[in-house]
Amino acid sequence: MSGAGKKIADVAFKAGRTIDWEGMAKMLVSDEARKEFATLRRAFDEVNSTLQTKFSQEPEPIDWEYYRKGIGSRLVDMYKQAYESIEVPKYVDKVTPEYKSKFDALLVELKEAEGKSLKESERLEKEIAEVQELKFDDEIRNDYWGY
Incomplete structure (x- = not known):
């Protein structure tokens, strides 16, 4: 490999x-x-x-001798030479640099959205607490004691 x-x-x-x-x-x-x-x-x-x-x-390594015995050395040598002359080009990553800046920008947006979400969550929790307190006050004012 x-x-x-x-x-x-x-x-x-x-x-x-x-x-x-x-x-x-x-x-x-x-x-x-x-x-x-x-x-x-x-x-x-x-x-x-x-x-x-x-x-x-x-x-798996190729057993050239095995093929020489069955096929003949001239043909096997020709294939061996062709096989050994193959050069696999090295992979050059051109995609990562292109998308790295976009990914980093998305991470910044994500952090901003997370901050906004946490602030909104806190605001909603306070609002829920206020509404529950008002509901409790209304129940007391209306003499509703839960029974």
Whole structure:
């Protein structure tokens, strides 16, 4: 296997261990979000498993002598020479730099949205407390004591 394929498999494996799936799952509130999150995790695990099994293994070495005995050395030598002359181009990642800035911008937006959400949540909790207090005061004013 090429070094690049092995490296990709190793990175994916390490990424899978560092993702806090349980922590993220605790933040989800709707059933639809939980369903989509479970689908995302399954897809990630499948890709990670494929990378670990399919791309982390070295190919079996070719037994050229075995084929020389059965086919003949002239033809086998020709195939061996062609096989050894194959150069697999190295992968150059042009996608990550393009989307890194977009991803970083989304993270900033996420933090801002999280802050707004927390402030709104606090405001709503205060409003709920005020409404409950007013309801209690109305019950006392109207002589409703719960029996």
